[in-house]
Each structure stands twice: as structure tokens, then as C-alpha cells.
Amino acid sequence: MSSLVADAVDPSMQTLTSTEALAQLWDTLGQPADALSRVTLTGAAALPSSFSVNTLAQSVIAASALAAAQVDTLRTGRKQTVSVDMRHAALEFRSERYFRVDGQLPPEPWDKIAGIYRCGDGRWVRLHTNFPHHRDGVLKLLGCAYDRDAVAAALRQWKAEAFEDAAARAGMVVAAARTFDEWDRHPQGMALAGQPLMTIERIGDAPPEPLAAHADGRPLSGVRVLDVTRVIAGPVSGRTLAAHGADVLLITAPHLPAIPSLVVDTGRGKRSAQLDLRDAADVAQLRTLLRDADIFVQGYRPGGVAALGFSPEQAAAARPGIVYVSLCAYGYEGLWANRRGFDSLVQTASGFNWAEAEAAGQDKPYPLPAQALDHGAGYLMAAGAMTALARRMTEGGSWHVRVSLAQTGHWLRSLGRVANGFDVADPHYEDVGAYLETTPSGFGTLTAMRHAGQLSDTPPHWALPAVPLGTHPARW
Template sequence: MPTVTATEALAHLWGVLGQPAQALSRVNLTGAEPALPSSFAVGTLAQSTIAAAALAAAQVDTLRTGREQTVSVDMHHAALEFRSERYFRVDGQLPPEPWDKIAGLYRCGDGRWVRLHTNFPHHRDGVLKLLGCAYDRDAVAAALSQWKAEAFEDAAAQAGMVVTAARTFEEWDRHPQGMAVAGQPLMTIERIGDAPPTPLPTQADDQPLSGVRVLDLTRVIAGPVCGRTLAAHGADVLLITAPHLPAIPPLVIDTGRGKRSAQLDLRDAAGAEQLRALLHDADVFVQGYRPGGLTALQFSPEQAAALRPGIVYVSLCAYGYDGPWANRRGFDSLVQTASGFNWAEADAAGDAKPRPLPAQALDHGAGYLMAAGAMTALARRMTEGGSWHVRVSLAQTAYWLRSFGRMANGFDVADPRYEDIGTYLETTPSGFGALTALRHAGQLSDTPPHWTRPTVPLGTHAARW
């Protein structure tokens, strides 16, 4: 069994957040590993991060109302929610396959493997241009047979593409970025400006985050999960995308629950001015651009805090905030591959090629860390004031998961099927049809989380509160 229990993982995370230890007595964790077929404690990561976010919501509620809610999280339900994009249906139908046909693993000419992420058209086209081949798996495989894995990884990074070579844990630990991640904390919450203590507005709806306004500038899974979680606890979440930014439609459906959706082109002066106007009345600003990406658009943490003293600014990146890869683009599957998880999982399962984790665990884990950090910073703003910057990365989340230890019997559990999880599902209207999807696993005793707004197509709403 893993060397760290979910209770211990939650206590550690709660300490990283700087939250009061006595609040942990109000948490009830049920279930046990293995929750998903893996040699890693994915269920422990799911349960502890979802519990931390739920307890952080309860702490905000205590500051608002004085009540002390209890929190309960079942590990099986939490593990399922780490795969929420696999388990939803629209009008009873499976959504389209979200992944591009040439994405995935390939063996290079030196016998090593690389993983390509080509789900955005510009990433796909850039990889094909670099390889000089047709849009076909066999053609890509033939082209990569002429490359060494790390040489192609470097060439792709220099071209702004998203590719990683598969490494073992030992190789990652010797890599400069692996060493940089090992020296970083799990996450950080830093005061970046002054502002007076700010109580949250009184609302007729008594959800913990009622009246809290969130700007969600994220895509794919991790950042959108953060916004979805804040919405489940009552926040007014406005998703901001742009017509020119690619999206993965099935993920929009799953992670858009509870949000309104608008589009602004921040490269345009009028669009940037609209976002500044929204920011003046926002409480939380969540962004998943690569480090420095929003600075050029005048929306860095410090710039946002100057525009809106008291803002809680939440940042997500792939490989951490220090080290040679700090500015490198990345996604969950690539961080898994680069940091050793896929070879370790393959070794445990007896596979001959790298094997992914049974969920986008780094994405989902980071999303709940972001939500927990955002609500922790809101609580600090209520009591001591200030503007705050929360920083989370996929690689730091991965390093924490690795610290939980391994399971010899991890593959003995059955892979949960849609047909077996009916008790965790709910059906609601949406902008796409009748949506059947997972309920939230982080339960509060007095204000059960729920989504009051249906998920809608991108750009459905005007860019205003």
C-alpha cells in the first residue's frame, strides 16, 4: 500500500495552504486504495485535493456565517471525478473522441519514445512541418524513426510545439528541470499587494462563494476544473476565451458546468479594455497561459493587483516556475511522460512501452489545488486584506503524487465503466442537450455543492457581470 494515506496527504496540503489544523477534525474521508488500476495512489491524490478544496470552501463559509460545516469525500467518487471527461453523455450519447489522430507515443530512431500533443491545430501543423510528413500516423512514425528522441523534443520546444521524450524517474531526477521541481514547494500563495480586509457580500443564496466573481481564462482540464469547482460552491464564474483560440469541444462541455461563457480578443485594444473593466469588479482571476504569456498583454499578477487591489490571482503552468523548462508549454500527458510516470507505470504493469496513468491525474489534481488556493487566499483577504498570487504547476503536482509511494496490487482493481457508476451521475439541461455527468465528490453538510448554470457553447454570453 502507499506510504502516505489520504488523511496524511490532506493534512500536509492543509499545512502548505497555511490553514488552521483544527479544521481537519471536520473532514470525513471514506474508501481505500486502489481506487483506479495503477501502481500510483491516484485515489489518494483525488480524495485529498478535492477534500482540501471543499474544506477551504467551508472555511470561507465559517468566516461569512460563523457555522462550521463538515466535509465528506469518498475515494471512489473522487477518483471517478478525476476522469469526469470520460463519464459524461449528451442526450445519452458518447461525445466525440477529443484527441487528434496523430497524438500519442512514437518510437524514435534511437529506440527511445516521444509523446506528441497535437490536439490544437497549430500544434499539429507545427509538428508536421518539423517532420516534413503527411497527416498520417504511419507517416509520422516513419519520420520520427529518423530522429533521436531528445533531439526532437528540443527541436519541437524551440518551434513552440508540445512534445516530450519518455524518461525514467532516475533520468528525470538528473534532468535540470527535474532537479528544479524537486526544490520547489507543492504550491505557493504569496501576498503581492496591499488592500484593506474585504468581507464577502451578503447574498440571499447562502453558498460559501455566493457573490464572488471569478474570471476564468483557462482551457483544457486543470484550470477549467478550478473554475468549475468554484462555481459548485456558488461563485459567479465568467469564462473568457477568444475566437482565435482553439478548444477541445468535449472538455468544454464537461468543465463548463456552472459558468457563463464570453469571448474577448486580448490582442485587440477594445478586448483588453473590456477585460480590464471586468477585472475592476472581480474577486478571482484564474489563468493558464504559459509563464509570462499574460504579461505581454498587461495582465500579469502585479498589473492585475494594481488595477484591482484585493484580487486573488491564480496561475497554472506545466513544468514549474523555476528551471530551464519554466516557460515551456505542456499538458498533463506530456508531464507524465517527461517526469518518469509512464515508464514506472509500464514497469509495474509489465508493458513494453510507456503506459499513462489511468486518469489525467495531474490536470485534475492541479485544478483542485488551484481552487483550494483561491479560496484560501479569499479567506486571507477577508481577515487581513491584500492582493494574492496562487501558483500551481502540473510538474509539482506530479512530484507530490510520486511522494505517496506505490502499490503492488494497484492493477487488481477493475477499471470503472460508465455502466457501473450510475449512483454518482446526474442529468441536467445544457446548451448542448441533456447532460448526464458526475456530481461533485466534495460534499459539505449544509451547502451541498451544485451547479446552478448549465454548460453552454463558447461565447454564448456577453462579456459583462
């Protein structure tokens, strides 16, 4: 990088409004354009960034809320109105930062050696070591102690892209920092440019399944969701479906690592069970659950659940009419289609961190003000799931919804840059009280962010408290 200046964003650059962004999303979902007239978008930016992060938050949350309203219209005939405040939506993109249990801060989610380092060629890499096996694998590759200074010294013996590739071959999660120009010339960047934001594909035949009106009147009441996800994006999608009344059963495994603070924040509205899919009996139990599910959401590395017998096609054969939702890191085509990744790594690899650094006047990669790709992808997954559910109600079929962090990022770029975006004050916990609610939970008294996607007749809420993993039996 060179000549880093604070006014690097062209003030004449065209940016999309949230209304325009929502219209794009709604068209991508294939939903009826007349429904957009029932949406009211208000408020102002809450997060400082040269990117349209605030617009992204408001538009994807609005799309998910309007998709819930569309399901409700098909069930009941009513046409609810939707409203989303931009400040509230942007703050919900940082919901994991703003919750408290019994008034106390959650544990720090970041491992002590995670983060950005300069390599021997002067370029930077970002390490993601929050899971123990990722941490240990990186340390083994570097041959150094579990110490930040030792890691920094070891990485000075590497070139950034060489270490990125070596880590990927070892199944670790590392990203070299690139500019947008470098990413756009990279094979995966070029592959990504030709992919749509998301896809909703019919993958099997099944008769239409109308949803009868439910006693409690919520859009997704009685809809069963298997949430086989971890960290942020997938769990946010399940949390969103639960906010509109779905019966969400989170499935994890005792041996899989988790980030405790994220379990608390994204677990609201869900029951939580554990199945070890290395065990034949537990695989059989998941298959039993699948046969009675409406939506199956998975966010494991590409091919991971397919190897266990739960690919989209296998799920559609076992449960005709399933809505299957997939999440991956770098898109579904290209050399990196099977590469593991997380939001912070995709930001780094695909150019966001250097572009944000340039706009902020920083001399090293600078992150977006939220895990915006994670949260954005999560609401897109929820919107896609409800769109596919509506199609199943009217035309039948089994459906596959595909979303990736990198495609979400590519769309964020297309929304345009924000001149003087860093003039927005970065909100602290003391600034967000109007958007918080306090409820009991399985961890203690939980104060956390309410959902921003409001429906006029059935305001979203979580009927069940967040609970520790494995609290419930693995059954409906």
C-alpha cells in the same frame, strides 16, 4: 527500460493515507489544523494504478471542499462538515470520460497522430497534437503527411531528446519519455525537486474585504471569478468554485482552438464569453471586468497574459485585493519554466509513464489511469484561491497562487506506490451511474459526474448549465 515485471512495486513501500495527504495539503495552504477534524474520508480505490492516484483525488478534492467551508465559516460563523468518498473522487478525476449528451458519447478528444512513438535511438516520444497549430507545427518539423504511419517513419530519423528540443524551440508540445532516475538527474527535474507543491504569496496591499452572508447561503455566493483557462486543470478549478456558488465568467477568444468535449464537461456552472485580446477594445473590456472581480484564474503559457497587461502585479495594481491564480506545466523555476506542456506530456517527461509501465508489465510507456496531474492541479488551484480569499477577508492584501502540473506530479510521487494497484477493476460508464446527474445544458440533455466534495449544509451544485463558448456577453 529492461526487465519489465508486473510486481515491480515493492509491497513494503510506505504509502500515505488520504488523511495524511490532506493534512500535508492543509499545512501547505497554511490553514488552521483544527478544521481537519470536520472532514470525513470514506470509500475505496476506483482507478487501477501503481501510484496513489485515488489518494491524490480524494485529498485534493477534500482540501478544496474544506477551503470552501472555511470561507463559509468566516462569512456566517457556522462550521460545516466535509465528506469525500474516494471512489467518487477518483471517478471525478475522469469526469471528461463519463458524460453523455442526449445519451450519446462525446466526440473523441484525441487527434489521430497524437500519442507515443519510438524514435531512431530506440527511445520514445509523446506528441500532443489536439490543437491544429500544434499538429501542423509537428508535421512541418517532421516534413511528413498527416498520417500516423508517416509520422512514425519520420520520427525514426530522430533521436527522442533532439526532437523534444527541436519541437520546444518551434513552440510545439512534445515530450521524450524518461525514467524517474533520468528525470531526477535532468536540470528541470532537479529544479523541481527544490520547489514546494504550490505557493500563496501576498503581492500587494489592500484593506480587508469581509464577505457578508448572502441570501442563498452558499460559501462563494457573490464572489466573481474570471476564468481565463482552457483544456482541463484551469477549467476544473473554475468549475469547482462555481460548485460552491461563485459567479464564474469564462473568457475565451473566437480564434483560439478548444476541445469540444472538455468545454461541455468543465463548463458547468459558468457563463461563457469571448474577447479577442489582440483587439484594444476587448483588452479594455477585460480590464473593466477585472476591476470588479475577486479571483482571476489563468493557465496560458508563462508570460502570455503578462504581455497583454494582465500579469499578477498588473492585476493587483488594477484591482487591489485580487486573488490571482496561475497554472504552468513544468514549474516556475529552471530551464523549462517557460515550456508549454500538457498533463500527458508532463507524465511522459517526468518518469511516470515508464514507472507505470514497469508495474503493469508493459514494454512501452504506459499512462496513468486519468489526467491526474491536470485534475489534481485544478483542485489545488481552487483550494489555493479560496485560501487566499479567506486571507483577504481577514488581513487584506492581493494574493498570487501558483500551481504547476509537474509540481503536482512530484507530490503524487511522494505519496508512495501501491502494491497490487492494478488489481482494481477499471470502471466503465456502466459502473458509475450512482455518481451521475442529468440536467439540461446548451448542448442537449447532459448526464455527467456530480461533485465529490460534499458540505453538510450547502451541498455543491452547478446553478448554471454548460453552454457553447461565447454564449454570454462579456460582462458581470
